[in-house]
Amino acid sequence: MDDFAGEARRVLVVDDSEVVRTKMRMLLQDDRDLELVGEAADGESGVAMAADLRPDLVIMDLRMPGMSGIKATWELGSRVPECSVLVLTVSEDPEDVADAIMAGATGYVVKGAGDDEMRATIHRVAAGERVLAPKVASALVERTRPHDSNGDNKRREPPPPSEEVREVARASNFWPNLAVALVAGALLTAIGLGDEIADGTATAGTWMLAVANVVIAFMLVNAGLLARRR
Structure with a gap:
């Protein structure tokens, strides 16, 4: 893909699951349009890393020890306003979707999504689009x-x-x-x-x-x- 005119979008992954972080690492490693610049296992560390690294996109889990993904997303809105947030979670609950959107997330996708859907969603949100996974929109x-x-x-x-x-x-x-x-x-x-x-x-x-x-x-x-x- 040449979505970003030769300039790779910088991505930070924030998730307490090593399995999920590894999956995201593998998904992004061969994508020349996306550069994984960091990983964090909790919201507080994720916000601090984002403030330091200034990524274009943060892929954010909702439920983590300490600062939740919702609070971390709010924090990013004030500390790193230029960065987009894609929520990646197991939850399809409309309440979680609403909370994430109100906190400032520009995309929402469930962890059960296939690699192609996941990659496409990451590209779209990194490019500035606003994306709700079809399954999530249907739940709403x-x-x-x-x-x-x-x-x-x-x-x-x-x-x-x-x-x-x-x-x-x-x-x-x-x-x-x-x-x-x-x-x-x-x-x-x-x-x-x-x-x-x-x-x-x-x-x-x-x-x-x-x-x-x-x-x-x-x-x-x-x-x-x-x-x-x-």
Whole structure:
């Protein structure tokens, strides 16, 4: 690939699993467009290394001893704002997805993804794109589908942000403006409405617009960030 016009993107991997770090090392070692510049086993070390190495991309686990991936992502937003964060985790839980996006992550992929999908996602996020893995986007859509277990037409609200995210949000003026576009765009794309919305022909399934609006609303209002935007 020649995604970056001959200039390799610098990548830092932050994950407490040696197995995962080894896999990422092997995945990146033969890729001339990506250069692995460091590895860390916890969030605090990852933030410190990122501040020193100034990578273009940090691949971040969510659950680690000490500082979590969520808090580390918030920290990177203020200390290394030019770097993108791709969350790599086992979790497909919409609450974790929402927390990661609100913290400033520009991509989210699960560890069970195949090598080709993983490599493609890393390239896209490193190039500045905003990416939710299809499986993750589908989970967000399913979470808000207007039906319950009995098939009744009953909407389920999107997950509220965790207390961890609320705490960090209250203590910080940082707000990832890209979050709204990332969530709404991924949700619409997940059900194939992206092109229809673009040309104004969406009819069936227009409820998805309301879903996107609900997601956006909970991100802005429930986290108490709307008044803090600068």
